[in-house]
Amino acid sequence: MKIAFRPHHFLCTLGFRGSGYSPHFVKNYTQIVEALQRDEELPIQVIEGADSICAACPHQSIEGCAVEEKIQGLDARHAHILNLKAGGVLSWKEAQQRLKDHMTIEAFHHACAGCEWKAWGVCEIALRKLRAEER
Secondary structure (H helix, E strand, O other): OOEOOOOOOHHHHHHOOEEEEEEEEHHHHHHHHHHHHOOOOOOOEEOHHHOOOHOOOOOOEEOOEEHHHHHHHHHHHHHHOOOOOOOEEEEEEHHHHHHHHHHHHHHHHHHHOOOOOOOHHHHHHHHHHHHHHOO
């Protein structure tokens, strides 16, 4: 399985709890999360634009993402905080370590500003749990 992530999807994946935009989206995302949990060394390529998660999103069409401008802002902030570059490859284990080391709660509030899922609190809870684990 080849996995590609936009920069903001690393934190989204940490916080994913089986909810989403549609049943097809949830099924696709669940399969991605389960693959990463089975093998934390699975390579993830950082890309710009639609990725493995976006593939099943109802906001995605032939013309592109209906909310692309907002998503590009999320991606830019996450890429900066996590030092991610398009074309880079890292494992889920490495991604979690970057989140733990660089995504402070203050950085989270900045990086995720404008995200409709932020109010649910699942990403913040998952990040706090990850950051509380011993290094």
